[in-house]
Amino acid sequence: MKVLLLEDVLLEQLRFQRTIEILGLKIDLTIANHGKEGILLLKNENIVPDLILIDIKMPGQNGIDFLKELKSISNLKNIRTVAFTTSNDPQDINMSYENGISSFILKPMNPNLYKETVKLLITYWKLNIQ
Template sequence: MSDSRQFKPEPAQILLVEDNPGDVRLTEEAFKQGRIENDLHVVSDGNEALEFLYQRGEYEDAPRPDLILLDLNLPRKDGEDVLEELKGDSELRSIPVIVLTSSRAEEDVVRSYELHANAYLTKPVDPDDFIETVRAFEKFWFSVVRLPPEGEGQ
């Protein structure tokens, strides 16, 4: 007879691509307060994001993310370029991407969806609202939405 208490689901693997240390701290805090066990991996620019996703260099042992939180305004390679590259890759395109940015520009919203972002969220200015926004999409993406298994959608 097996003991069902031994089964423990794997933590959700989340990649946060964000160069603002304050926003990183708020996102980390929101996920700590959330109900979904997760491993939050943080990179600070678009090049690092691609290195992580392709498991190159220092990220050769990086896990495949279950969800990517992507800022648009990044150094070295911006979020639109990262989004375009990963959604154009048959191995990566099934990973949901939420654009989480301070930009309220209509053209950024339109362009993000044209590049197949799964959602576009504008970062609230108030820290408590920011944390609540992160917790709300955490609950939605990991409690409501059914995500494809790794390797599907190729």
Template structure:
């Protein structure tokens, strides 16, 4: 398995979910940097290196909630997938919504995966471990910095 450092951008407005996700990930694996922002607008600012995020590094994965204030997950997904320099960043939805319309809309917007937030602690542990094993260990991800450099040319 690939064990290089891994950067994850967590876009989530519920602070209890953020704390749980970060704690579980820290317990499950090493060398994962979790950057947290509270809504889609902040996530776009981060990815575009705007305002307080001028020195941001591209994440290997975005974990995105759908239902957030300011800019929801669907709108964020639409914006990020329209930008050639950001399009290759995988975006996995982690939402309480199990509604077929949300799932269809997310995949239509080029989400890389859709996971319904677990209702129990044990299920949440399993989900976090699976996210880490799949996105950090199993799949091969593009070098986002290289993709962004090519797209800017």
């Protein structure tokens, strides 16, 4: 399974990568630091992930703006996209669903809950994409 992670915080990128390794989840992970970089990877590098995980609050192009652009590109608009974020702002949640997010998941701060959430998230989408 190919996953594109849009996350601007290096520590969060490393946390996700390390959790995947600890859990032994077999995914091909690509990381983009913000929405514009994600779009460039998708368009110019011909990366076509099975799943895109996005942080909502990012500098430059945030997660909502990324979703809007992604859903306007015919050959990319059907990629499953999940908000994996610390934002629990009702406006962010509503805007995400209005712009085609598949799911909205709050990123737990507790390390054990984080690990369990990542495990469930990846396992669920592996089963439902293939």
